[in-house]
Amino acid sequence: MKVIVINRKHGGSRSFELGRWSRALLSLCCLGLPLGMVAAGYVAGLESEAQALRGESVDAMADELAQQSQELEAIRDEAEQKLQALTLSLAELQARMTRLDALGEHLTAMAELEDGEFDFSQPPALGGPLAGEFEVDYSSLDLTGELESFSRRLSDREQQLAILESLLNNRRLEDEAWLSGRPIEKGWVSSHYGKRNDPFTGQPAFHHGIDFAGKEGSGVLAVAGGVVTWVGERAGYGHMVEISHGDGLVSRYGHNKQNLVAPGDVVRKGETIALMGSSGRSTGAHVHFEVYKHGRSVDPSSYVRRTRR
Known part of the structure; x- marks a missing residue:
């Protein structure tokens, strides 16, 4: 090229x-x-x-x-809300448990149980050998389910304790209405029920009650719980208090210096209802104690000798 x-x-x-x-x-x-x-x-x-x-x-x-x-922030917020809800639930359950402990201690005192037999101020004593080695998978625990189960157990415990309290209250009401003991704190029997010589005439007469002599102004006590049906002066009785206890039983307390209750008052067993005196047909400070059953006078001695249920 x-x-x-x-x-x-x-x-x-x-x-x-x-x-x-x-x-x-x-x-x-x-x-x-x-x-x-x-x-x-x-x-x-x-x-x-x-x-x-x-x-x-x-x-x-x-x-x-x-x-x-x-998404992580939303999950964190949701977890925070759940944690707050669980905290509130636990606080509520703790408050309910505190009330249950107080109720248990109250029932223990009402039932007069021995010290140490029930102690609601301490957690229950539990124990036992470990049944094999195992690991707990905390990721599988359902805290909401556990709280619901705990709440159900608490509700059941509350219901049972409420029933127990109701039974104890009924028993206490029966004890309150149980006529027993003397109508005075201190004193002695100065006259029994039945035939005797009248202290004013010296003639034989029937005494429808028991006379308990004591210090003037000392307390006259109700021998059982009941409702006051009469307060005032009555011929021969002076200042008198009459209490109805139910089941046809009525008790009377005469010759008082001063009556401390009024008609319609609800009194409890052992409550002071009057002050001992010598009003009415009386020779000295004492309380004239009578018991009527279905409208008929009965000997109070059997009730005086009774013990508490």
Whole structure:
């Protein structure tokens, strides 16, 4: 292959003869340059696309992290609310347990149980050998279910204790209405029930009660709980108090210095209802004690000798 080079300035020309290798090199340069440019452009495009993809991936990861952060915050808020609810539930259960302990101590005192037999101020004593080695999976514990179960047990305990208290109160009411003991704290029997010589006439007469002599102004006590049905002066009795105890039983307390109750009052066993005196047909400070059963006078001695249930 021959190449002619023309010089415009001098008007001359020169020719070169290209051999086979020269022609090959020239062809390679002429073809390789465009191909190289195309290849460089392709590589640059790939790099740009890779950078764009990396940017999109980073943005997607940032969005996902932000969403996960929001979800984590929501979970944390929900857990906080549940924890507060559990705390309130535990506080309520603790208050109920405190009331149950107080009720248990009250019932123990009412039942007059021996010291140490029941102690509601201490947790129950528990124990026993470990039945094999095991691990507790705390992740599987249902705290809400445990609280509900604990609440049900407390409700059952409250109901049983309420029934026990009702039974004890009924028993106490029966004890209150049980006529027994003397109508005075200190003193002696100065006259029995039945026939005797009248202290004013000296003639035989029937005495419908028992006279308990003592110090003037000392307390006159109700021998049983009941309702006051009469307060005032009555012929022969002086200042008198009458109490109805139910089941047809009525007790009377005469010759009082001063009555301390009024009609309609509910009195308890052993309550002071009057002060001992010598009002009415009396020779000295004493209380005239009578018991009526279904409207008929009966000997109070059997009731005086009774003991508490």
